Amino acid sequence: MKKILQRLKKRNYISFISLWIIVFLYFLAIMADFIAPYPYNKQFRDYPLCPPTKIHFFDHNKKFHLRPFVYEIKLVNPALNQYEIIEKICPIYFFVKGEKRKILGLFPSTRYLFGTKQGKIFLFGTDMHGRDIFSRVLYGARISLSIGVIGVSLSFFLGFLIGGISGYFGGRIDNILMRLVEIFMMFPAFYLMLALRAVFPLNLSSFQIYLLIVVILSLIGWAGLARIIRGMVLSIKEEEYILAAKALGISTFKIIFKHIIPNTFSYSITAITLSIPGYILGESTLSLLGLGIQEPFPSWGNMLSVCIGNLRILSNAPWMLIPGFFIFLTIICFNFLGDGLRDILDPKNW
Amino acid sequence: MRRYILNRLFQFIPLLIGMTFISFLIIQISPGDYFTQLKMNPEISPETIENMRKLFGLDKPVIIQYFYWLKNIFSFNLGVSFSYHVPVSFLIKVRLKNTIALSIFSIFLTWIISIPLGIYGAIKDKKIQERILSFFAYIGISLPGFFIAMLVIFFISKTAILPLGGTTSIFYENASNFEKFIDYLKHLLVPGLILTLSGIGSLYRLMKNNFLETLNSPYIFTAYAKGIPTYKIYFKHALRNAINPMITIFGYELSGILSGAGLVEIITGWPGMGRLVLEGVLSFDLYLVMASLLIGGILLILGNLLADILLALTDPRVRLR
Numbered sequence: 169m170k171k172i173l174q175r176l177k178k179r180n181y182i183s184f185i186s187l188w189i190i191v192f193l194y195f196l197a198i199m200a201d202f203i204a205p206y207p208y209n210k211q212f213r214d215y216p217l218c219p220p221t222k223i224h225f226f227d228h229n230k231k232f233h234l235r236p237f238v239y240e241i242k243l244v245n246p247a248l249n250q251y252e253i254i255e256k257i258c259p260i261y262f263f264v265k266g267e268k269r270k271i272l273g274l275f276p277s278t279r280y281l282f283g284t285k286q287g288k289i290f291l292f293g294t295d296m297h298g299r300d301i302f303s304r305v306l307y308g309a310r311i312s313l314s315i316g317v318i319g320v321s322l323s324f325f326l327g328f329l330i331g332g333i334s335g336y337f338g339g340r341i342d343n344i345l346m347r348l349v350e351i352f353m354m355f356p357a358f359y360l361m362l363a364l365r366a367v368f369p370l371n372l373s374s375f376q377i378y379l380l381i382v383v384i385l386s387l388i389g390w391a392g393l394a395r396i397i398r399g400m401v402l403s404i405k406e407e408e409y410i411l412a413a414k415a416l417g418i419s420t421f422k423i424i425f426k427h428i429i430p431n432t433f434s435y436s437i438t439a440i441t442l443s444i445p446g447y448i449l450g451e452s453t454l455s456l457l458g459l460g461i462q463e464p465f466p467s468w469g470n471m472l473s474v475c476i477g478n479l480r481i482l483s484n485a486p487w488m489l490i491p492g493f494f495i496f497l498t499i500i501c502f503n504f505l506g507d508g509l510r511d512i513l514d515p516k517n518w
Numbered sequence: 519m520r521r522y523i524l525n526r527l528f529q530f531i532p533l534l535i536g537m538t539f540i541s542f543l544i545i546q547i548s549p550g551d552y553f554t555q556l557k558m559n560p561e562i563s564p565e566t567i568e569n570m571r572k573l574f575g576l577d578k579p580v581i582i583q584y585f586y587w588l589k590n591i592f593s594f595n596l597g598v599s600f601s602y603h604v605p606v607s608f609l610i611k612v613r614l615k616n617t618i619a620l621s622i623f624s625i626f627l628t629w630i631i632s633i634p635l636g637i638y639g640a641i642k643d644k645k646i647q648e649r650i651l652s653f654f655a656y657i658g659i660s661l662p663g664f665f666i667a668m669l670v671i672f673f674i675s676k677t678a679i680l681p682l683g684g685t686t687s688i689f690y691e692n693a694s695n696f697e698k699f700i701d702y703l704k705h706l707l708v709p710g711l712i713l714t715l716s717g718i719g720s721l722y723r724l725m726k727n728n729f730l731e732t733l734n735s736p737y738i739f740t741a742y743a744k745g746i747p748t749y750k751i752y753f754k755h756a757l758r759n760a761i762n763p764m765i766t767i768f769g770y771e772l773s774g775i776l777s778g779a780g781l782v783e784i785i786t787g788w789p790g791m792g793r794l795v796l797e798g799v800l801s802f803d804l805y806l807v808m809a810s811l812l813i814g815g816i817l818l819i820l821g822n823l824l825a826d827i828l829l830a831l832t833d834p835r836v837r838l839r
Contacts, residue, residue, distance in 0.1 A: 351536040356777035356814035359795050363544050363807060366799040449662050453781060456664060457796065475668050476785050479682075482668065483675035492665040500660035 175512045183508025186501035193498060197309035201271040204303035205283045205291075209464040210267075212288065212298035215241075217249040217485045220293040227257060235259045240287035249484060258287030293487035295474065305491055308466035311378065312448055313498065319385040319447035320440050326390035328432075331397025332424045336405055346398070352391035360388055361450060365459045374465050381460055385450040389443065396439070400432045434513040442506035445499040452495055468495050519830060526826060530819045534812075539584055541811045545804050546580045570598060587808065596812075597805030601797070606809045609794065614813065616685060617783065617790035621775040623706055624713035632718045633764070636725025640760075641752065643730055651722065658719025663778075667712045667785040680708050683787030709786040713779060725764060732760040762833050769825020773818035776810070 177184040196203060212218075223236050237259040244252045264283035271277050283289060292301035334345040364384045372380065404410065405428060413423050448468075454460035455469030456476065463470065468491040475482050475489065482488065573590060590597065596606040635651060642648045674680055685705050686698075732738065733756055741751045771778075780792030791810060798806035 347533070347536070350533055351540060354533055354537045354815050354818050355541070355811065356774070356780075358777040358780040358792075359799075359807075359811060359814060360541075362796060362799040363541060363811070366802065367544055367547055445660070452662065453664065456781075457784070472664070472668065475671075477787065479671070479675045482672050486672055489665075489668055489672065492662070492668060496661055496665060499662070500656060503656065503660050 172509075172512065176508055180504075180508035180511055183504045183506075183511075186504035186508070189497070189501045190505065193309060193494075193501075194313055196306055197313050198272070200303075200306035200310060201269050201273075202277065203281045204300075204306045205266070205280055205289055206300045206303045207267065207269060208299070208304050208307040208466050210299060210303075212294065212300075214243060215288060215290070215294050215298045216243075216246075216296050217481070218243075218251060218288075218290055218294040218298065219485070220487050221288070221290045223260065228255060233257075233259070235261075238284060238287055238289055256287070258284040258289075260284055260289065292490045293485065295471070295488060296481065296485075301471070301487060301490055304466040304471060305468070305494055308468045308471055308491060309494065311461055311465070311467040312451060312469070312495070315378070315382060315385070315451045316444040316447040316502075319382045319389070319450070320444050322382060322386035323389040323393060323443070324436065324440060326386060327393030327397050328429055330390070331394035332401055332429055334394065335398035335401030336420070336424050336428065338402075342398070346395070349391045349394050352388075353395075355388075357388055358453075361385075361454065362457075362459070364388075365454060370459070374462060377461060381451055381454055384454075385447050388450070389446065393439070393443075396435075397429075397432060400435065401428050404428050404431050438506055438510040438513060441502055441509055445502050448495060448498060468492070522830070523823065523827065526823055527819070530822075534815050534819070535588070537815050538588070538808065538812055541808060542584045542587065543580065545802070545807055546583075566598070573597075587805075591812070596809040599798070599806045600803045601801045601806075602803075606805050609806065610791070610809055610813065613789060613791050613794045616788060617775065617779055617792070619702075620706060620709055620713070620783070620788060620790060621779055623710040624717065624779075625771055625775075627710065627714040628717040628721055629768075631714070632721035633725050635718075636722045637729050637752070637757065637760075639722065639726040640729035640733060643726075648726075652726075655719040655722045658715065659723070661716065663712065663716040664781050664785055666716050667709075667782050670708065670712050670715075671786065674708065681705050682708055685789060705788075709779070709782050709788040712782050712786065716782075717778075721767075724767060725760070728763055729756060729760040732756045735759075758832070762829065765828045765832060766825050768828070769821040769823075771821070772824060773821030775817055775821075776814045 173184075173187075176187065206212075218241065221238050221241070223238055224233075225236055226232055227237075237257045239253045240256045240258055241251045241253055244250050260282055261284070262282050263279045264285060265278050266280050266283060268276055268278050269280075288300075290300050290302065292305060294300055295304075330345055330349070334342045361384060364387065365380070368380055401424075410423060410427060413427055418427075451460060451467065452469030452472070455467045456473050458470070458473060461467040461470050471491040472489070573586065573595070578586070587597070594607070596610070598604070599606050599609055602609055639648045639651045671682065674682055681704055683705075685702055738751060738756060741755055746755075776791055779788075779790060780795065782788070783790040783792035784796060791813075795807060795810045797803070798810065
């Protein structure tokens, strides 16, 4: 592991940085309860569509403050969502007191990473219900980032199972399974996703929907993987050490899972990294269309859904697009990391 | 050659049947029984229901229903949409035309831009030009299509340089044919550009890698050694070999028309198949969804077939096999 990291750093610095950005994003998601200044469903009715709060070091008299501060703002025109700055300085403190929340759902706490004692701090602005987008992005990261990992694992499990069986046994089983794979690959992915979602009622609990999305995305993703794994198994099973294992009387199941599949790992690590973005995108797409994670729970996808067909909000409150930048950042980091890993894991490059 | 094509076509038929059967099952296990819903709807006459019941066997088990549907497909009867009360073929005809227009426009634009860029990137490999191009390609690959759509819509809402949503302007009715065409094209531009932007990155990278690989093959070195001018090496020797894998990808791209454009259509309000299928799925409009999936499958077959034929035309090695 350490060796891989070092090689990554040396050969492909961008993917090394990407790795750390990904780690940081996951850290933010896990620690959302502590870092977010407000709960994800806290509505500040007096601050709808409030633009991002600017953090100042100099006040209007050009006097320098060591402690950064924000100005208090007030809604002056509710129809146009215009805000006015009140010349009242609200310093930002670390570890301020707030409402009681449970960090990681375990430790109750009343102190958060940062915040103001008076006034409000909306780093990324607010949505039309006056909910802090920065806090919602952090909470939404939990869903968007975890779905990728869980979905990929499920897909890979299916892919390994079916691809492994198909490649190892060959013959009729192979034929039937591969036809099944081809049928699944024929579906237009976007429509298959919609059709599968329609099988289940719209009003499920949020946890059920989460599981459902994972299952749907894995059902779409496994086919292509199974085909590639099959090809690799086909070539590996001809190796002599497999013959040796057979001669020793090791069970077929054990041969597939202990001797053949580990040999596909260098490929799979790369493939896993490069296919996580697809799952993140799938979740955002479903949530974007209102079929995925439901309000008030945030996910990066459903936070963007107000931007569809709502030109007024989109043009007056461009900060509503911020979750999209996070999707983009996550995907580009996974892409860089995947390419870097492919570089260093490919025996040709050693 | 003809035998080859026929062979390929026959291979696809069982797949198509399997695919439609699976989708039939998926939709049938969905909650919401449209048959009773149909009976309760006062807008539909009892004769229509009776007619549909006879033709599609709506009160029979799923498997039988599937065979009824299959039988009707061969007589080009795609069924009636439950929510629109018109034949599915009529609904799809209009929408499919828009989707195909959009896809052809964007595919054409994507290829015309990214192929030359890919060649340029491969020629300038590891130089500053290639670094910049590849950087942008990375961004293009990683930007989700829907997010590009939102950014473009945001830009247009600020500048109002292009019309947004629908296919026609208000003055469409009394415009001349040429004006009508221009108007349609203008509306096409926004979703078309969005799809193009989201497609360029990956295509550029594929073309660059292919070209680079070809440039590193021994016969290119031989050509250099013989003193053949560089431009001739690029365009006469390397290009023809590097383009072959791209032709397969072209076929895939054609087959992905339906899926690829769907979301962008929904976001930009382009009345294509995307929105239709979304609504169909949400309202359990069985025959509408089935027909769209069937068309998706047929497009895939056509795309693959086209790729095979094109490949056979450009590559004598494939032709002789």
